[in-house]
Structure formats: C-alpha cells, structure tokens
Amino acid sequence: MMSVETVQPVKSTYQDGQLEINAMRGEVLVNGSKLVLTRKEFELLALLAANEGEILKREDLMMRIWSYSMEIRTRTLDVHIRRLRAKIGEHGEGCIETVFGVGYRFQRYRSPEARPMYTFAMMSASA
Amino acid sequence: MMSVETVQPVKSTYQDGQLEINAMRGEVLVNGSKLVLTRKEFELLALLAANEGEILKREDLMMRIWSYSMEIRTRTLDVHIRRLRAKIGEHGEGCIETVFGVGYRFQRYRSPEARPMYTFAMMSASA
DNA sequence: TGTAGCTTTTACAACTTTTTTACAAGTTAA
C-alpha cells in the first residue's frame, strides 16, 4: 500500500460516451453541455468516477469527502447523490448505482439493455 | 520556492471580439474605446486574462497582486472585481466569472447562450 | 497643506451551498 502516490483526490479525467469529467478545469460535460456542479457534488462525482466499477461504501464516501466525521444517521450523502443524479440527468440514473446496504458505484456508460436489472447487492454488507 | 522565474504578471496582450488588453502600453480597449483603469484594476484584469479559461483561486490572486499578505476576511479583492466589471461594462459580466468557493475565471468572449449559468464550484478549494 | 484620486476597510445585504429534519418509499429476511 505504501503511500508513494500523491494524494490526488481526483483522477485527472474521465470520459465515456455521455459524460466527461475534466478535473483540472473543474468541468463536467454531459453530452457536450457544461454542467453546473457545486464543490461537494463535484468531489463526490469525481471520487465515484475515479473508482469506476467499484463499489464505494457509504462509510468510505463519508470519510473521504466529509472527513471522517458525520454520523450515519444523516441523509447528507443521499441528498448529494440525488442532486448529482438529477443534474447528470438521464445518464445519471444509469451511472450512479445504489448498492443496497453497502454504498454506491459509478458505472461507465452502458446501453440500457446492457444494464443488469437486478439490484445486485453483493459483498456481505457486513464486511 | 526560489524565485528563479521572472515575475511577469502579465501576458503581453489579450484580444477577443470585444476586449483588447495591451499590457505593454497598459491599455485596455472595450469595443474600440479606451478604458481608464487604475493600477490594481489593471493588474488584476491582466492577470486574469493572462490565464484565460483557468480558475484562479482567491488566495492566488491575493498573493500575486497583494503580495502574500492579506487575510481572506477582507473584501478587497471583491471590490476590485466589482469595479473592473463595472468598467468593462456589459462584457464584464460575462468575462469575469465567479467560481463560488474558489475564485474567479476570465473567459474569452462567448455569445450569451454559450455561457453556462455558472455558479459552479469545483476542486476541493482546500487543495 | 490641501486636494484629488486610488486603495482598503467596514458593515451589512444578498446569494449559494450544505446540512438537517421529517417522512415516504423501497428492500430484506423471518
């Protein structure tokens, strides 16, 4: 693990068919049009996208964006996820996936039929 | 830190459809007519324009124009921004963009519809 | 010294973002 890598909270860029995240310029484009995100929204999206395909646990998201604190009795994370999804729009539904009992996962663009229908809550949520 | 690089606060010239900055002559023209700016106003505009398209953080602007000092509890920067915008006029609104929680960004002229609604706060401002 | 012009400070208004609250809706497992 050795922390050799610099703490770069955000992969410099993400891109798929619909969505583009340019961390350097702080820009997010959805189908070419620029998105207006707040700071926390941006951080959250960038973190999720940087770990594309992986499930990030609620606790981890909390820790990494809200710095270790914050009881998990608050809906803060959910509210931010909701706003992100709303802003990203249609693609947002598909790309930010809820993993019940665990957390969220960002998925690279897949055509609707390519998306699994099942909720797919894997990983012993306890773990 | 070593000050090897020359302190060249200003790209020699900027120009777009509306605005022209001639750093050598210390002149700013808006739609052909000369603008009378004070020294600080000029420095600020020139610095922003020299980094056209990039977000300059408040701290950085402070450091580079007010030399490292100045608590960020003062409205000095904002006041200068306001006066700049006022003097540049209509174009000023569009070209000096506020990036909430971070700083300001100078944008080359874009037709009104090309402008994002901006509020947009990116990049963990802390970083 | 007085004046004019520039810059900074102050005090508050206006605005934006983030968090909290309260409850609805969805999910899981016995």
Next chain:
DNA sequence: TTAACTTGTAAAAAAGTTGTAAAAGCTACA
C-alpha cells in the same frame, strides 16, 4: 406479510461566500 432496516425526497434551517455602498486611509503633487 410484517417488522426492521435502508434509501429517496422535499423543504427548511444553517452555514458559508460574495456583492455593494460608504467611509476611512493613503499617496502624490500642486
């Protein structure tokens, strides 16, 4: 199907940031 628990949502509250006017402080110079 119900009980227990998790997530979604809207709306309000709280926190934080920026905008602005006006006053005060400077500086240069006639």
